[in-house]
Amino acid sequence: NAGVTQTPKFRVLKTGQSMTLLCAQDMNHEYMYWYRQDPGMGLRLIHYSVGEGTTAKGEVPDGYNVSRLKKQNFLLGLESAAPSQTSVYFCASSYASISNQPQHFGDGTRLSIL
Amino acid sequence: GENVEQHPSTLSVQEGDSAVIKCTYSDSASNYFPWYKQELGKRPQLIIDIRSNVGEKKDQRIAVTLNKTAKHFSLHITETQPEDSAVYFCAASMAGTASKLTFGTGTRLQVTL
Numbered sequence: 588n589a590g591v592t593q594t595p596k597f598r599v600l601k602t603g604q605s606m607t608l609l610c611a612q613d614m615n616h617e618y619m620y621w622y623r624q625d626p627g628m629g630l631r632l633i634h635y636s637v638g639e640g641t642t643a644k645g646e647v648p649d650g651y652n653v654s655r656l657k658k659q660n661f662l663l664g665l666e667s668a669a670p671s672q673t674s675v676y677f678c679a680s681s682y683a684s685i686s687n688q689p690q691h692f693g694d695g696t697r698l699s700i701l
Numbered sequence: 702g703e704n705v706e707q708h709p710s711t712l713s714v715q716e717g718d719s720a721v722i723k724c725t726y727s728d729s730a731s732n733y734f735p736w737y738k739q740e741l742g743k744r745p746q747l748i749i750d751i752r753s754n755v756g757e758k759k760d761q762r763i764a765v766t767l768n769k770t771a772k773h774f775s776l777h778i779t780e781t782q783p784e785d786s787a788v789y790f791c792a793a794s795m796a797g798t799a800s801k802l803t804f805g806t807g808t809r810l811q812v813t814l
Contacts, residue, residue: 690747
């Protein structure tokens with residue numbers, strides 16, 4: 588049981604390049620989330636999904652797209668990377684429930700945009 | 702939307718002393734308040750959480766208190782140890798919102814010998 592796995596762990600991009608970050612969970616969680624973490628700003632929600640085939644915007648969605656084609660996977664895409672997107676990206680997942688459930692995080696992807 | 706403020710941003714205590722981190726939230730509809738610990742270069746890990754129907758919860762050296770009227774909650778760590786050194790984040794969530802979390806900006810706790 589690996590939990591939440593993120594790939595890649597590190598990546599350097601040039602401005603204008605595109606890439607996709609992959610998140611996979613093996614806990615059969617319905618909900619999945621993408622956050623970015625910047626110094627002094629905590630974690631901010633980019634996009635989230637409440638189930639296969641569904642996505643929704645979070646607090647800071649601009650410049651990102653997501654897809655949830657399979658329940659266990661949640662992809663985060665950057666179509667045209669900008670230096671402001673340099674950050675550490677965390678994926679998380681949780682059970683679906685009437686009462687809120689804890690989120691379980693992956694190890695993160697450190698992304699640098701030059 | 703919800704806004705969570707966290708204080709202090711840094712905290713230094715001597716080993717064996719207690720540490721207290723405080724958070725306030727803005728939306729009275731929030732009813733779930735987890736605390737995460739993040740060591741340098743690692744993932745955030747849940748250490749304790751509390752729901753709005755409870756005023757206090759303890760787990761060994763860690764406790765969380767919640768004051769719904771004042772809309773604030775606090776993390777208490779007793780008998781601190783060097784391995785408690787990390788960044789701690791509070792968060793808040795409302796029912797029916799897919800467990801979305803709004804995080805505080807974090808407190809860097811340093812436990813010195």
